[in-house]
Amino acid sequence: MNPIRNISRRTFIKSVGLASGGLILACNTSVFSDKEKDENIDLANFNPNLFVQLNSDGSLILIASRSEMGNGVRTSLTSVIADEMDADWTKVIVQQAVGDAKYGDQNTDGSRSVRYLYEPMRKMGAMARAMLITAAAQSWKVPVTECTAENHYVLHSSGKKIAYGDLVEIAKTLEVPTEITYKNPKDFKYIGKKLRGVDVEEYANGSAIFGLDKRLPNMKFAAMQRCPVTFGTVKSFDKTAALKVLGVIDVIEIPRIEKPFGTLGGIAVIASNTWAAFKGKETLKIEWNFGDNATYDSEKYMKQITENVHKQGKVGKDVGNVNKAFKNAYKIVESTYQLPHLAHAPMEVPNAVAWVQGDSCEVWAPTQDPQSARKEVADYLETPEDKVTINVTFLGGGFGRKSKPDYVVEAVAISKAINAPVQIVWTREDDIKHGYYHTVSSQYLKASLDKQGNVTGWLNRFALPSIASTFSPGVDYPAGFEISSAANVPFDIKNMKVEVGQSPAHVRIGWLRSVINIPHGFSQNVFADELAVAAGKDPLEFRLNLIGEDRIEETEDPIKYNTARLKNVLKLAAKNANWGKPLPEGHAYGLSVHYSFYSYVASVVEISMIDNKLKVHNVYTVIDCGQTVNRDTIKAQMEGAAIFGMSLAFYGKITSKNGAIEQSNYSDYKMIRMNEIPKVHVEIVESTEIPTGVGEPCVPVIAPAIINAIFKLTGKRYYNLPLSDYGLV
């Protein structure tokens, strides 16, 4: 028996017709406005707004409410609807939603698109199927119970069948059902299978329209010079030379807007093409008021926050009695880890097209969060949000950078000033030098072992400028959400303390793919490896013991942490890598395991070192992310995360001197390239649990696994990243 869901509590509206005359279903329901509440969402009660439009020719338009940035979301979410609807996937046309609260939360961030929308999308599909079956039953004058749906047809027990498209006229007249029935998961055709991305051909033939590719008649191009020091402002500027550049039309000042996603401010050069705007920008002569952040020196800052973690901090968690455990220890291990700032550096730089006309504005932008863009634009123009349209283009990568619509507001400010449509284009240098950086961190970990090698006490004291500082200037300690991933370390340790040290921010701090799990996943996994060595045990055996007995942790989260699932992925990764079996001479394994975005991930890496140069040969990653939707997307994300994790381990480092970022482009902020890639072997655990994160959780395991492998091979422990600082890559 399939589960019956009562949906009568929800307010469904059905609108008929629109442009194409098809059947359009929409459920118009409440939307989460409070982001904090959003974090503790009750999945069963989440009310989406998503359109299903079936046309009489059988073509089926499904709306993707989330942004496509390589996450495969336009395919995964729509395939869930199509599956529950028993639709023919080849008849599906995916249409991108504009930014509008009626679609529910559209912020494509936090690895939660499928987690939040799996159930709602099933409902949308099941509702449509139910109505089509009712329509067929009416036209045949037979009981609904004698009808079933299959691949875009309704079938009757007598053998006759009718195409979905032929049911549009009747279905349009029906009331939306108050009860719907889900398919039995064993009958899924698309969910949990492999589907090719719906946009892959457009990507391959160059016709996909990214933000940078948007063109409007009479559109101008703009580039902007921003202050090298975060939050510095323009004192004076000379535009004479810029105006002489062929193609430059105008030079204007854009003031800073003191909001988390406000413009940094600076001088904008408007031109008839991008290159002229870039050239004009180079010739600007600007005097700046650098402001308070001009003293930011990241090397000195690292020393300062490291001092702060070597003295008592503010207590974030205190369970049992750590001091007593340390006092009675057979062995004490302590280490300090230092990780630098990182930049997102998506292949497509921040950019946006805006056209302000009177009190209205239309935007085309690669944004992860079109509703936040809409709000910022409406605020800037002092106009109601319904006067602002945010069209979401393809994103050439996001990684968290494009959740922050500062660049959209810049385009709007310029369009308003020049009274024309305009595209703002950041240079790569702008992108590297004016980002929302991943935090810089210092972490001090100390643990006690008993005679048997069990961990009896664990102290984690860390300092890092908080993401909260971007929203509340002056915040100078890590925030609760940054403490929790250290406090909820998935180990069974009776005496545990987490403290945080002072760490004010001097640049805009943002979230970058896997966020706080980068520093915490690193320190926890490297430290656990050190403890295994100190205990004289195999790292795999030691880690399984550290995770402890099978148990489900009682936390405030709606989804509970299950140690059995964590141990399972670790065992599978070890099995896939043949952990414990001899490797070629000069090769070694390292492992790590981490729970984040409610998913369980373990990686084993195999490395070698020749002439002190590191080579990663194989990465074996296993994820348990509950019910899967598109297994090929998950595989691709795991492959990509291994490369993303290697890039940050090998090269990732943003530094500041006199408040200015020292790196400028892919030449000095390097990425892994084709010649450096390992073979990435992935396994995705089959599960019927709630679907959880995929895009981010496979990143934080990579760097610590590499560090642990280097130790295994060479006996040398590296505590800081990137490895290029040690000449290893």
Added chain:
Amino acid sequence: MITLQINGEKHQIDVAPEMPLLWAIRDIVGLTGTKYGCGIGVCGSCKVLLDNSPVQSCMIPVSAAEGKKIVTIEGVSENLQLLQASWTALNVPQCGFCQPGQLIAATALLDKNSNPTDEEINEAMIGNICRCGTYQRIKNAIHRTVELKNQG
């Protein structure tokens, strides 16, 4: 006036001779498949074929491209279309932004080497960054294209 021959079509454009070919293609001619990634010739997103050689179009002044045959991602070439089919079949792209440059680099490789080894692929593709990390699939798609061609 400068005349560019792109994908078999002639385009007369009135721009500064030092304008990089990339911006002439994107902003003047209006073919947006060729991408801006770094502007300094280190990421490969802007690759086009210039008289059959892969070049970073952000580094070539438009005057140097005059009179030469330019092929972009929108263009026609046997290997390009075969590679595009493999890219699609193996679901290579994630965000897709770097893929035009990757495909042009791979086309240039197969144009001169009908059966490249892994090392030769690395050498040909080292100039192209993919931030999403699709390298393994790119490599597989190149091998698949070669295999299909060899099967005739």
